[in-house]
Amino acid sequence: MIKTILFTAVAALTFSGSALHASQGTGERALTQVGTTSPELATALQDLKTTLYTKKTPLTFDNGAAASNCAEYSNLLTNHSPEESVRNAEIRAEYLVCDAVRLISNESFLVKRHTLPATAAKALLERLDLRSFPSSLHNRATDQSHTLKKLLISGTVKMTRDSVAVETDEQFFSLQIAAVVSRPASNRSVKTLESEWIVWVGDEMKNGNYKSYRTLIVRPPTPSSGGQYTGSIYPPH
Template sequence: MDGSHAVLVLLLLLVMVPTVTWSEQTDRLFSPDLASVTRPPVRFASGATASNCEQYLQAKRTSVLAEDVNNIRQSANYLTCDTLALLQHAKVSLPVAGQDYGKVLAESLDLRSFPSSLAQMLDDNRYTLSQLDNPALQLSNEVVSYSTDELNFSLQLMALADADGDGVDDWIVWMSDEAKEGNYADYEVLLIHDPQPGKVMTAALPNH
């Protein structure tokens, strides 16, 4: 299944399950002409620039994003491209009706398994969002957001798909990690392999 076909299948499946409401933003992000959509340009350390998914994924094979904060913030527009790359050969599955994905991410995802600005807050007793000092998490069906005076952090489930080909659905999650002041920002696609709600889950950065 190529990337465009996978995206179309995902959209069709979501339409077929009216009991599960995914955000309008998600639907807009996964559109049939995704690869050729012009986006704000980003620069790479090699000197290459990209303004669509094709250019971005090509440049990323041999280089990394230039590390200035404005460029990193612009890279948030390309999370869709990284997601397409993961879905290219994946079998996309139906979301589970009634599953509170945001709550599962808050309670079960081990934040130590991937880099973020939350690292200094974590230890063996506190390693999920629900265990951190601020209990006022913002939850929705597919999103969990955590905010302090210093930062905004969120995780959003974007797709269910067998990305690693082992016959079990993986979760593709977008991370947004931004300092409210200063020059820190990071946006990543996380892959949670074979998640089992109720058990501790870990995430990887498949595009690194």
């Protein structure tokens, strides 16, 4: 985890440099590989120092302090949570790229271009278990109905290769895949890569009473997940 602003900046820059060196000397599979699908995130990872200190709209935290860049945001998240208000939720949308950089730069990594399979957005629509993470739809989910397709069955669906959005008369819910992250893992004596998606969630009620923009880590189906994709909010507060 990131402990201080200084560690965030120095470690992130060190990781980006060591990632290139390691890919040349020890093989790419020894590194976390990041396949970016978001141009904004791709640009951010190319120049971490600039990303950390680029000025943003101030985001208020529950201790009264405010973050105005990714470094301050990351530091405050260590012990505090963003203040809960509709306006603060809107502002937090600017900081989704900070979440992704914070998550990725904890390890040495190599950035590559990535083209998602044509079925990726459809998988989020039909197979992401909305019981696995908090959202405005979480309490409406049941054992029989817990995907975006089933919970917003009357909604208008718009899909691209890396995003899906569903709009009803009352609500707008979107999922955008910003990156595919593959981390080294050992499977007995064979080194493999474990993959997950960094997904940006937009969750809005049209009456203006609720808005949420968060980062979601989506993991592929496993035998225990019953063939469903599952997600966890990052950071959890």
